Amino acid sequence: MKRVIRTSFGIRRNAGAVMATSHVQSFKAQFFRALAHPVRIQILEILVRGGRTVQELQEALGLEQPIVSQQLVVLRNQSIVAAEKEGLFVRYALRDPLIGQLLDVARQIFNNHLMSTRGMLRELQREARRG
Amino acid sequence: MKRVIRTSFGIRRNAGAVMATSHVQSFKAQFFRALAHPVRIQILEILVRGGRTVQELQEALGLEQPIVSQQLVVLRNQSIVAAEKEGLFVRYALRDPLIGQLLDVARQIFNNHLMSTRGMLRELQREARRG
């Protein structure tokens, strides 16, 4: 599947030398998509502080059980969290503490750039203090 | 809008004390959604190495110009990149070098967890070497 593109100087050359959209990029995209949901972010921010059962998450978030389970599926599919049975319960935990670091860097980016209203900034700062 | 949830011990209590889905979380979700696309990730990985015109991005990616512009809109809307006119060209750059750090952490997470095929791992390692 060779494609030809037009360069700035009007010359035509083969696009083979070009950065192809590798599988890795799609994979990373999927990963970030798994983070791209308010509830899933909340779940991760809770799990950073330690493992939780579905029940505990459900109560902490004030959401119905199926909603929590559904969001956990998404995180599990990307190997972001791991599930472990504990009798009748299932305890979820981060697979990698680096997830916490990722969220931290994201928070720093938000803080730096005022990409938000004053109100949100206040929330962010409260969050950082809790850290 | 008070909601009532059922706890594990069958007691009903008010969900008011619960972590509400703040605007911040939605905001973060939007941010990650902006990263959740293979082309946009590629663009960012190029911009980490320095500013580029649309033209240069287009050539590096081997994609049509409107596609590149569309993806840049998404990144601009989240204030992830900034555009600057240079005569007939528009040069794009990261708004915050921390974006690079974010991608690095993400890469580490992938590497750690074999969340990918052997082939993808090889690609990741090649990427890290170029880093």
Added chain:
DNA sequence: TATAAATATAACTATATAATAACTCATACC
């Protein structure tokens, strides 16, 4: 083995995002 509790899945509708192609806008230069 019947039951209840905890979790997971399914089925459906609504909504958002992606992909593609055609078109418009802006600027430099003749």
Added chain:
DNA sequence: GGTATGAGTTATTATATAGTTATATTTATA
């Protein structure tokens, strides 16, 4: 002013994700 070039927008259809409610699965225990 006309034109070519770089960038941006719009419109359309396809596809994926979200939200909601109902139902199924699993396990402990009476």
